């Protein structure tokens with residue numbers, strides 16, 4: 001269940017009812033999946049949201065309560081602008097540089113591959129709009145996660161940027177949305193943040209190769225030992241067994257070896273540690 005977050009300072013008027021102060025206005029460029037999910041969360045967290053869009057009159061359904069305008073008009077009264085647009089469409093922001101001067105721009109973008117571009121997306125954005133303070137962040141969250149609010153696996157927001165105040169402003173918004181913020185330093189860390197989402201199972205190649213290699217080895221071993229041997233020495237053709245009996249032998253063997261390869265180093269380390277040290281001492 002989503003919890004309603006009230007604006008920070010709520011003053012009571014003479015009738016004793018709460019008069020909420022005007023909440024902060026944030027701007028989002030781009031009305032796509034991420035823009036909409038982020039807008040919804042910001043509205044739920046007590047912000048006012050204005051979208052900047054190429055087509056303010058025909059951009060499809062937006063979260064209730066959000067306004068939508070042209071890019072230039074939308075960012076006019078907001079200090080913080082989330083750029084929820086793919087990097088390849090960033091060029092148009094160069095023309096908006098005068099309007100975006102002094103504003104905090106949050107670059108949420110990701111790439112499909114590592115090293116696709118010579119510089120990080122956020123650094124490119126900073127180059128296009130030199131007068132703005134670019135902060136990289138939120139890119140490790142999916143639109144889905146944003147919409148559903150923070151869960152245990154999706155609680156962290158990484159930020160980096162050259163201006164400490166700009167980072168602080170973004171960190172405040174992230175905290176208000178319920179995320180915990182991890183500061184990763186200056187904008188030169190942007191590339192590292194952009195690579196994060198591409199790093200699911202970063203070391204999958206070796207285990208896959210070991211599994212394929214072991215499967216091939218044991219398949220031929222069992223084939224020779226069971227089928228070819230029986231055929232040569234006993235004259236019986238049991239090749240019909242290849243598909244079932246052989247697979248039934250090969251897969252358990254490979255699984256057990258893989259499991260052993262996973263656990264054995266830990267067991268050996270534990271034994272060594274028993275004799276050579278403890279968990280505080282550095283491992284020999």
Ligand SMILES: NC(=O)C1=CN([C@@H]2O[C@H](COP(=O)(O)OP(=O)(O)OC[C@H]3O[C@@H](n4cnc5c(N)ncnc54)[C@H](OP(=O)(O)O)[C@@H]3O)[C@@H](O)[C@H]2O)C=CC1
Pocket residue numbers: 029030031032033034035052053054055059083084085086087089092108109110111138139140141142143144
């Ligand atoms: N979707 C996700 O889960 C995540 C997305 N991201 C990042 O967020 C950014 C947006 O992603 P997502 O919302 O999925 O993308 P979408 O394609 O859903 O939306 C992108 C939006 O960008 C605007 N746009 C498209 N082309 C242009 C153009 N030529 N010039 C100006 N604006 C344009 C459009 O808004 P309009 O029509 O209003 O102008 C469009 O709705 C990307 O950089 C992505 O890497 C990061 C983390 C997760």
Ligand SMILES: [Fe+3]
Pocket residue numbers: none
């Ligand atoms: Fe286990």
